[in-house]
């Protein structure tokens with residue numbers, strides 16, 4: 001329904017199942033958003049005190065319905081939502097009777113578009129770093145209680161991945177090569193194709209990758225030798241950085257050079273959560289690995305213990 005539509009309605013006064021004649025005053029207050037445009041003048045139909053009124057006499061044990069026709073005209077400035085038509089029935093010829101209020105009729109709807117609120121009213125401009133996720137809350141309401149569907153379409157800029165659930169629009173920012181603003185239309189549509197659209201803009205900022213500033217590592221080392229490697233990096237965006245050396249977390253560590261090969265490579269890696277920067281450090285292994293190097297070392301240790309034991313035993317003998 002919309003402004004200037006006319007709706008035909010009926011007030012039905014049902015049977016009188018008592019053994020007495022009954023006389024009723026039926027009253028329909030002027031509904032908000034509408035005026036009475038026509039009504040039956042039977043049963044003393046009239047407008048009185050801004051209400052449509054009839055007098056209805058029902059004979060004893062009457063089984064027939066009394067039907068009172070009337071029309072309402074939707075006025076120009078009626079707000080979207082239901083037009084509520086209510087009716088009261090008052091028994092006139094009995095003392096101590098109450099007014100009967102049947103349930104109001106709300107079947108007339110002035111159709112209106114859904115309302116759409118994005119970001120709780122806190123602006124429609126957003127900023128996010130490339131590849132990062134942006135979650136924007138929204139709410140929709142429909143004056144008629146219609147089902148509302150939200151659609152988000154990108155109207156400019158590098159394509160972003162966009163989804164929405166019942167409460168949030170989720171934008172996964174694209175990878176960009178320079179700062180860029182991308183625009184979206186958000187549309188709420190009800191079951192009758194009534195729509196409300198809002199536009200939102202997202203400034204996608206290009207990420208500055210971390211920069212490795214210094215590396216401390218020996219250029220050469222002996223096979224089996226422990227070496228220390230450490231490095232430093234900085235990030236122009238001030239991002240927290242994650243460091244690793246050969247997949248071992250941290251910006252420094254001790255590593256044993258292998259017993260085989262002529263060099264060892266160490267991959268230094270630093271990421272800011274968006275970009276990863278790596279650099280490979282190669283350490284030349286200078287001395288050929290001794291064929292029994294580590295074994296010889298162990299033998300020497302055992303020999304040392306053995307000699308000490310012997311000297312202790314000799315000492316004891318002398319003192320006995």
Ligand SMILES: [Ca+2]
Pocket residue numbers: 111112113114142143144145146190191192194
């Ligand atoms: Ca609607």
Ligand SMILES: [Ca+2]
Pocket residue numbers: 207208209210235236237238239272
């Ligand atoms: Ca960064």
